[in-house]
Amino acid sequence: MEISTETAQGRVPVAILVLVGELDASNFETVIAEAQSCYASGSRAFLMDMSGLTFMSSSGIVALHSIALLARGEKPHNLESGWSVFHSIDQDIASGFQRHIKLLNPQPRIIQTLKKTGMDRFFEVFTDRQAAIDSF
């Protein structure tokens, strides 16, 4: 999987992480690391461009949720925590869409993965890049 980063200016600066390829346990930590680098540079709004992502497993869900935690100043998941990750995610889903990380054009199979975990209620999905940038 390839990751590239752009920045765009809406009402606030937005870090756009462009993911191309397949996201799984072999590479999800690089996505978190990239977001951490953006956060260290001052980014607090993240748009994940998933139009080129052809596969995402539960590790991708953990990466997205970790970035949401990071963006609001919390510590990302301990990946060995098993159910605590699920519990944390489940609690967050109950609170509705969060405002720090949004998704751009995830492919239908990835939307299905989000739905299977309830994460479609936590990550707002956009089909228009500018609308996504302006939504932050």
Add this chain to the structure above:
Amino acid sequence: MKDFVNTPLSLYAGLQDLKIIRSFVRHVALRSGVDPCAVDEILLATTEAVTNILVHGYRGEVGWLEVQVRREGDNLLVVLRDEAIAFDPTQILAPDLTVPLEDRPLGGLGVHLIRESMSRMVYRPLPRGGNELTLIKEGAIKK
């Protein structure tokens, strides 16, 4: 080109091999006549199951893994065999959020996604040690 139906893929696998394993399962599933939407679900479940084997069974190290894709009637089966410590994912219950966190068994999103993606899974310990996990997608093969 050989269709690899019933012919297992056997390798010493690490997490970097997840993509190769998906390519193999995708190829055999499509050659078996599996509906493309069902292929997506089979790939997700296979990835989750293999990830659990590698991360939990082999503690993140490289370990022997055999992946076989089989057709039984209209059903597609993915059979995973390993030499890792005994682990039966069918015993992982659906999340009960009323149970204290420390009392919950291991397993999380991965097993949940396997259950959501496949019709059922069947586990048996292997006689020589290790595990065999069969993921079953009923009605995956369209005539």
